[in-house]
Each structure stands twice: as C-alpha cells, then as structure tokens.
Amino acid sequence: MNVVLNIAYVGTNYCGWQVQPNAVSVAEEIINAIKKITGKTVKLHGSGRTDAGVHAYGQVANFHIDTNIPAEKFANAINHYLPEDIVINYSYEADTMFHSRFDAVGKCYEYKIHNSRTPSPFYKDRVWRFDYDVDMDKVISAAKIIEGTHDFKAFMASGSQVKDTVRTVYSVDIKKDGDIITITVKGNGFLYNMVRIIAGNLMYIGCGKMTEEELCALFDNLDRTTGAITAPACGLYMKEVYYNTDDLKM
C-alpha cells in the first residue's frame, strides 16, 4: 500500500524536513511514529526539503507499507506518537506508482513579514520582523515583475549546483493584514532559497533600498550578489504541493 500524508509543522525545533545524522528532523519523527505503530521502518519520500526553522501547512510525503491498517487511519495513529509541533492533517492511499516529489507539478509557499518597530512575542520564530517603513504599492508592483517564466539564477543561494535555473512563477500575491505582510508564491518549481530571496528583494523595494530597475536587472545579470538579502527561514511556510496541472492555472 502506498500511503500519502499531508503534514503541518512548526519547523523551529528541527534541523529541517530531511533526515540527518546527529540532528532531529521532521521526517525522522514521522518515521519513528510509523515504526511505533507498525514495527516497520519505512522510507518516507517528501515532496521537497525544508530548511531548519521553515514551517509547513501542507507538506506531502508518501511511503510504501504492507499493512492491514486503512490508509485513512494513519493520520490519527501517527499523530498519537508525534510531538505537538508536527501534525498529520490527513492520510490516504494512492496509486502504487505515486511519488510525492517526482509527481509534483508545482508548489505554493507563503512568506510572512511582521512590519513593525516593536517585536511581538506571539510572532517569535514565525515571521521575519522588518522594521523599515514599507510602501505596499511598490511591493505589489514589483511582485508582478517576478511572475512569469524567467531564469531565476539570481534568486538561488550562491553555491547551489543546479544547472537549469529557469522556472515559472504563476503568481506572487501580496496581502497586508494589520502589520503582517504575506507574500504567496506559486510556481512549477523553486530553486534553493528562491522564495526567501524573492521576499528579501520585495521588502528592499518596499522600503526604498532597491529599485524596480534593479529587480528587473537580476533576470539579465543572473547575479545573486546584486540582489537583496535572503529573508530568514522562520518566515517561510510550505503551503501546498500540486499534483494536477489544473491547480496551477488559478
């Protein structure tokens, strides 16, 4: 049976999604919980890695197991053994060939910014606090520049070895609710740190540290060092993973 998990987590206390030696990962906690239920150590395929401190509303992972437990029951069963900062939202059985990573056709990430001079204890480790005045019109306008198919090499962490750096970003939506700015980015694939670098560039434009022209130039010069800082991990949320190309047209 091929069981798919939809997973939410607060990434603060983990080294990230991926299992690593000498550090506690989200995947490891889930693998351990499945072992407590079934006695078996499964290979858990995530839709993609998240870094230390990055959160998820809807990470997707799958594993193969020979069991009589109905796939739908795994969510509650696993939650019973998980720490409270990881929750299986739901589980279901997929076709035996389904693979969370290889079958994904796109993803949606949220990046949250607390635009305030005063910190809030409630947002600790959950947002990027950015204390400059931000012109939201500038941010919304710049977001449109990022949408489309571009070479995003200047939006990839330097040192990353990926060769094909062309990606399609279907939408970059900007919302402000009180002093929280949410950047929602939907794309067919993301380079390492891409959403965090987009967030950094948009905030630099919003506060006047960078111009729209400088943003546009990044798609020509492909030079990471001419862009803004990489926004911190704690503001990033993996929101949704898409397996149907219809979902990408929204």
Place this chain on the structure above:
Amino acid sequence: MNVVLNIAYVGTNYCGWQVQPNAVSVAEEIINAIKKITGKTVKLHGSGRTDAGVHAYGQVANFHIDTNIPAEKFANAINHYLPEDIVINYSYEADTMFHSRFDAVGKCYEYKIHNSRTPSPFYKDRVWRFDYDVDMDKVISAAKIIEGTHDFKAFMASGSQVKDTVRTVYSVDIKKDGDIITITVKGNGFLYNMVRIIAGNLMYIGCGKMTEEELCALFDNLDRTTGAITAPACGLYMKEVYYNTDDLKM
C-alpha cells in the same frame, strides 16, 4: 519617577505574572531586566495576576525609580534584556500616585478556541482546541445573557475567597474567523477563572451539552458545580486594562 509599562507575553514558559519562589514568572524577568539597566531592584505593580500559561497583549505594570533615563526609553532598554516571549510594547511616565491595579476601572480579555477535529501545530499552547460541532448562533445568543451586572459566583473557581462576587460585564463579543472562535469579554472586574468559566459555558451551549436555561440558572443558584468545565489557561489573553471609565462605554 513612576514608570508605566505596557507588556505583551506568551505565558507558556512562565508560572504566571506574579513572582513566586522556585518558579520563573513574567514579573521576575522584567524586574531582573530593570536591575540590569539601573542596578536597582524595583517593586513592580501589575494590573492583575495571570495564571501559568495565560498570555497578554497589553498587561500594565508600574514601578517607582529614581533615574535620569526618560520613561519612554525603558521599553527598548528592558526589551534588550528580556527573553523573546516577553515584550514591553511601550513605556511612559505617570503621575506619582498612579497604581496599575488600584486605578484600573476595567479589563478586556480574549479567549481563543480552535474549533477543529484536527490539531494545528501553529496553535499549540495558544488556543483551546474544542472538537465538537459548535452552533455559533447559540453561542452568540448565550453571550448576551452574560452581559450586564450579575452575581458571578457560579463563574468563580471554587475555593476562591472573594466575598463580593457581583461584577458588571459590559460586553461579550463572539467572532469566528476560519476555525478560530474568539470570545472578547469586557468588564469592570473579573473573579478568579471567570473568563475561562464563561468560555467553558459558552462552548458547552454551542455544542448542545448545556442549555440557555441552565446558563441563566447559574445567576440564581450561584453554584459553580452546575456549570461547564473551566476552559484551559492556554486560550486566555489579557488584552487591555482600562483606567478611564469612558473606555468602558464602547
């Protein structure tokens, strides 16, 4: 100089507001921070205690000190030495006779409920998860019954020694945003656990475990044991403290 602090905190890691032996309190953290700045151990007067796990958006406290530091500068200075789960929102100088507790004419609390069958890692320690179906019309209707001047003895933790249990509740507002229900209670004073007991009763009515008649009866029988459970501390937020009776008419 009489310095007033407006304070936000996540109460999860504290024994409560009040200084206690062998436990870390919010007040103690602030007193220690003030000592690091001024070298002096001040007596910090809070507007009221909060229990372990209870949060605050706007707790108020004051202290007297002989210093050249402008009162407005204390907020940033104290924040520098505080853990990230406590933040001084702002500070100011008050009349020498001002006392956070004795001069308060009312308070506003929020109680947050996550009405969902599935837990969320993001709400851990921040809400009461209540997984029954809730009829919001019933909750809104019952909230109106609580408003007004009543003997709230049946809404006080049993064992509490307070003799005069008559209080005026100016408003009980109910809001639902997604799966989060927020109960906002404004009153001239609150008995021990009063807001948590109000929240428990309202949710019991919402899910059909209790009737409006049974709620009304609490104001006559004055019997705590006939009401609903006390909602847990983690859903409670001290929102605002009022020092001007005009604020209570809103």
